[in-house]
Structures are given as structure tokens and as C-alpha cells.
Amino acid sequence: MSPAAVVTGLGVVAPGGLGVERFWPSIRDGHRALGTLSRFEPNPYPVVVGGEVRGFEQEEWVDGRIAVQTDRFTHFALAAATMALREAALVPAEVPSFEFGVITAGYSGGVEFGQREIERLWHSGPEHVGPYQSIAWFYAACTGQISIGNGLRGPSGVLVADEAGGLDAVAGACSELRRGATAMLVGGTEAPFCPYAICCQLGNGLLSTGTDPATAYLPFTSRAAGFAPGEGGAMLVVEDADAARDRGARARAVVAGYGATFTGPQRFERSAEGLARAARCALAEAGLDVSEVDVVFLDALGDPLADRAEFEALRSLFGPAADRVPVTAPKTGYGRCYAGAAALDVAAAVLALDHGVIPPTPGVDECRFDLDLVTGPAREADLRTALVLSRGLYGGNSALVLQRPEANRGGS
């Protein structure tokens, strides 16, 4: 990509903390935010451990009129968007409205709202379905509400591809910036903890059924037995680099390269090649040699086959140096938030580049592969280039390259 896109603001709603000021210390310090799911009780399902967002006061972030017509996943998105704009010190009205759009990535949509409405339908009759079902459950709800709430008339989009979609959305935002947009809000949020949503997720066979939050989600270890799901996500402000400079905004990171492939739902062995190719494509676009990668943020599905495939991808990518490139998965501390996971990984990568510190992989103390997995305390490092990897449950493999602004030389 031409060096046109910079991240200028981050908004985070995560089990590990609300806002960057809480999220960064929590991942830097390897804080464990996984717990026993409590959104509904009793919990009759075998998935017991997850990452829930604590202390989120909906009234603080969402106007009452909007709250009734939206699901929790949209409340998170609205909050994260507001936080990102604040962090970027960007007032939407100061950008020509046709040049400011929003792209969100999703997976389960407004499923809790939807379950309430469909229950009314089947329990009491069709006339009991309310007027907001048509706008609250569908996957486009977050983009729509963020656009309306902030007066953004620019190019907007919605991608659904589980975690990989989060990176695809960032690339989509950069594409719009190259095509005339000045600023984009981009990211993804998830709220998959209602009974019917859990019922659906169980079928993918990848959720951890561990009952101890300390051991339920341990990717890359010999005890890996699936992932712990999470709720929440992040929104980023991504701007045209020149426009950001003109208004005196601080560029936190450059979005330098992107690649995406498809190898099929849960075909983990094949995902090794898919992930490696996506990463190579991203690096080529960034004009970087693989040896310039300073840290990798991992997909970390936690399934033994998936973990092995990710290791194979790294080995294919880095060759003999694979055991010396720091790799990490902060999401073991708060759960895998589906489409929100990639947005959180990008936020974590931007923060890592900013601080020169690699957040660890909480709870994981051994790695069964020959990798430099950052565990224990955070690691200080001279970070210039971060590679983020994401696989989607539906078979997508995506990669994103982020760089510290001063390190970026401009790509192809």
C-alpha cells in the first residue's frame, strides 16, 4: 500500500478494560480477565469460561433512544467509536461528511436482541415482534448507528468473516482512504453471550469446555483444548496520512500492508500455507523483508491442529529465524472475541509499537513449539514493525502489517 493510512485513535471495550488507558496496562501486565460466564444463570452449557466486559455503563455511552433499538454489540461499537474519536481528537463535523465513513466487522450480530424478539414471536405471536428487530439484529447495525450517531456520510461497509474479517475491514478502510476518504472509523465488536448464540457456537467444536479460567484457554501448550470466547472489541480511527499531519494529529502507526487467503472452514493443516501466503503478501505490500518483523500477534485458536498450523505458517515465513521472532497472544487474557478479536489485536499491536513493549500471553507458561512466545512479564523491545495474523472459523486467513510512523519508508 502507499503509505497513506495512519491510525490516530483507538477505542477499546474489552474484558480487560474499557478504554486504552485501562486496556494497555491490563494486557501489558498479563492481567487475567477470563471468568465464569455470568450473563445468564444458570448456565446449562458446557462452555463455562469466557471473557465478559465488566463495568460497562450503557447509559454513559448510548442515548436512551438508541439503547432501546440496539443490541449490546452495538452499544460496545458506539462506545468504542466515541472513545476512538476522542483519542484521535477528531471531531466528525470538522471532516467533510462525505469523506468520513465507517466499516465494522461482525460475526454473531445483535443475537441477544434477536433471541428476545424471536421468543416473543413464537411464544406469543407475530404481532409481538417490535419495530426495532428490523434494525437491531442484522450485521449492519453497528455501521449504521455509528454513521448516524456521528453524521458520517462517507463510504461505509460491513464484513462478516469471524476474526479474519477484522483485518479485512482495516484493509477496506485503507482502500477507501486511497479512493478519496479522509478518515475512517473501523473495527469490530461482539456480544455473543446469550443462550441461543452459545447454542450456535457450541457446534463449531472449538470452544473450550474447561471450567477453570486459569487453564481453559492455553493455545500452543500441550493442554490446548479450544478457545474461551470473549465479548467486546475495538474501533480505530484511520486517516489519510497527509490529512492527519495537516490537522496536527499524532500518527500512532502506519497500516503498511495486508494480505488475505482462504483455505476452508476448519481445514487447519491447509491454513498453514494460507496464513503464510497472506503474511507474505502483506509484507510485500509494505515493501518489507520478513526479517524486519519485530513482533507477531497470533491468531491463537487454541485447537491443537490449528496451533500447529500457525506454527508451521511461522516456520514457513521466517525459516530458521522462526524461533527468534517474538510472538504473542494477549487474547489468552481476555478471550477470543470473534470479529472483535482482530480489532483488539490491532489495537494491542499499535500500543505495543507506541510503548516499545510486547504484551505477554497470559496464563501460558510453556510452548510446545520452537517459538519465542512471550510469556510471563511484558518484554521491552525496539519495535518498528508488527505483523498481526487472524484466521476466521469460516476459512479465511488474513494478515496485517503495522509500523511505527518514523520507521515506515512507504511500500509498493
Add this chain to the structure above:
Amino acid sequence: MDTTLSPTDLAALINRCTGVAVTGDQVCFSQQSFDELGVDSLGLMGVVAELQRNHGMSREVDVAPDQSPRELLSLLTGRA
């Protein structure tokens, strides 16, 4: 089916359905339309639907956003 909805009850129903805080006094005395109060078209449809389902309001009745809660109350209690 309860058709004796007090102004305060109607206010609470509007609040619950639309997220807009309306008081019993406003329902009784204010001329402000739903539009002016910030109740959007979808919200109003929800209010009307609830009144039709649970409070005996006729299904032939239609309420427009430029009407007021006060008018709605009188439609409901038949004192139009």
C-alpha cells in the same frame, strides 16, 4: 385487557418502548408532538403496537409523529 391507562402509565410505556423520557404531566398537558419530543417513527409504531396488543386500542387507529401523547391518550380512552 387493561384499557384504563393513566397518563403516568402511558408515559412509562412510551419511555420503555422508545427510550425517550416523557412524564405524566407532559402526557396530560403538553402540546408537543412525538416528533418534537424526540420519538422517532419506529418508536411510535412500537408504542401503538403495544397499546393495541395489551391495552385494547383499536387496530384501525393510526398515530402520526406530528400528533402528541395527549392526543394518543384521548384516542385510547375514547375521549378523542
Add this chain to the structure above:
Amino acid sequence: MTRRVAVTGLGVVAPGGLGVKAFWELMTSGRTATRPITLFPARGFRSRIAAECDFDPEAAGLVAAEVDRMDRYVQFAVVAAREAWAQAEIDAADPWRVGVSMGSAVGGTTLLEHDYVTTSGSGERWLVDAGLASRFLHRALSPAGLAAEVADAVGARGPVRTVSTGCTAGLDAVGHGARLIEEGRADVVVAGGAESPISPITVACFDAIRATSVRNDDAGRAARPFDRDRDGFVLGEGAAVLVLEDREHARRRGALVLAEVPGFATRSNAHHMTGLTTEGVEMAEAARLALHQAGVAPADVDYVNAHGSGTRQNDRHETAAFKRVLGQRAHTVPISSIKSMIGHSLGAIGAIELAACVLALTHGVVPPTANLDTPDPECDLDYVPHTARECDLRAVLSVGSGFGGFQSAVVLTHPERS
């Protein structure tokens, strides 16, 4: 140099007939495929009509394992994708350079609702019984399975994505698919949309906001875009797939180019999730940008495929948008809405409409707006009432509008248009 995007294959599953041939026959006939709902017992619902596909999965070529695994909308998409792929005759493409971009607004609603009934005991249990879920329910939670199945059907390993921008998803998916090629991320992209929303929850949610027609006793004449007596849209289902290809890639292998896709843009009205203003400013802007990218002046637009959903507000909004973007030309260009014939299939219809545009360019025929008996005085443009019309078409504009405020536009041109 920007790469140009060609269309080399087309596949359609629409109400009224399976396959491109049956679809085009319906489009030019002016007949409608809207009828009383048969897919579920619709007594008790406000709107009881829809445009349904008479779809036999086995007759359409799906094997038992596919029927078992795929939700209805995915079945539509895979059948359409196979038709399009077969037409394109791509024998040897690097799979890593083949991508997929599919749109769907409500994805796996059919399966989600079906299994909801079973697991909840028809709404008796909030804590649904997961043991009663069907084997593939997990795929239905997100529409992402749509693009994945299409990717497997054609052997794609490049960028594969599902776009879910509500009612513009089909249009946007094709537009974004074209961009993947322009940006050099793929040489071939299988792009389109699919939807099977005719299920109680979807019908009920549109009932609740009175968006759908209640002309239940006269289903065939219920979808009446731009007509004075229109009373909402008629829900539809279906799928369409276009094989998009780098024009140079197509030329080198001697492929038949059906059309080009030189322009795509999307903007938002940022006004209301469902409400539209009367001015059409944002739709006009999306159209203006798409036309500009395509190098097509308003005077050179030969046909406009409208969103034309048939709601009172949409058709007014759109008329204003056309006047705004096309100026004088708005009053002479033929404009039609095929939703009059096949209903509004949400995330699929944008792609189905693009398929109709490709066929219009190929055959030099503009499909009509059915049921346009008494034009609304506020919709005072040439909306091609009742009868298909022969026209020399070089450049076509297709627009869409959707819940959430999405306003999209795609421009298609005849392959011989210089």
C-alpha cells in the same frame, strides 16, 4: 495503470425460474412472481405475500451432503455460482488469485429460526436446549459461510469475504469484488448475493414497521414501484453470481466478455436507520462518484436500474436522487425496478439487479416496471411501465438503498464501449 474489470459469467436463482435463461425470460415478459407465501403458514401475519423460488435442490444439481450442510440461501448461491463459473469456462486460474465477494443481509435466518423453534420449544425456554440443535447450526450464526461455500464450489483460495450491508449487500459485494481486481489482489472474483429471508421472524419484523405490502388478496400485483397505489415492498428470495475477471486476464484466454464494471461507490445518508429524506442527496452522490470513476457522463447513461422497492418513501427519495445526479437526462432515460417482478430479496437483490443489467446490455432490452398502472405524480420519470423495451445500451447505472442508510451505485458498460 488501473486494471479493468470484466464480467465473464453469470448465474441466477430467482423467483419465477432457475437459471439465467428463465430469469431473463421473466424479466422481459413483465410477468410477476409474487404470490401468497407457501414456505411457512403465514396466517396471522400482516403481509402474507412473497416472491418465492420454486427450488428443488437435487434438481438444481446439489448432492445430498450439500443439501444437508447448506442453508437455503447458500444452496441458491452455490447453484448460481456453478452456473456462472461454467459459463466463464475458466480452466486454469491460479486458485490463490481467485477470490470471492458475496453479499447477504440476514444470512442464515431460515436455519436459525428453524433450530430456534426446536431448541426453545417454540419460545418456551430462554435457556434453549443445545442438544436439539442441528449439526450445521453453527454455520448459520454468521453469513460468512456463504462466501466460504462459494469459494469451495469454484476452488478459490484468494481473498474471500461476505459483505453484509443490508439491502445494498449484493450491489456492494460486486463493487468490492471489482475493487479486489483493480487493486491487484485477485485476477478473478466470484461476486454476488444470496438471501432466503422468507421466514416468520423476517416477515414479522417488516410487519412491525409496515414496510411490506398488504395487498394480500392480489399478490401478483402487490409490488408496484413508482405507482400511486404502492403500499410497500414484497419480500423475495434468490441469488445471483457474476464472475468478475481482470479484463487482460480474460482477453489472454479468449473469454467472452459480457460487460465491464468500471464504477462503484457507496455513501451513507447518516440520517435514520430506516427513514429516508425526500432529497436523495447521498444516493445522488454515490451515483455521481460511480459514474465519474467509470468515465460516463449523465447524458450517456442509457438505462437506470432503480432500487425501486415500492415503499412510499423510497420511490420518492429515489426520483429526487435521479434528478439530482442525472440532471436533464433523468427525464429521458429509461428507469425500471425489477422488484416489481421478483420482490425485494434484501442482500441478494442488488446482485440479481446487476445480472439483469448485464443481460440488458447483452440483449439491448430494458426490463419493465410491472404493475405501474398509475404513476405517482411525484415519480414523474420514465419508469418503463409494463412492457420491456428495446434500446441500444452502452452504459447502465444500478443503484441501491438500505437500512442503516447505505446508498450504493454500480456502473456497467457494454464490452465494446470504448
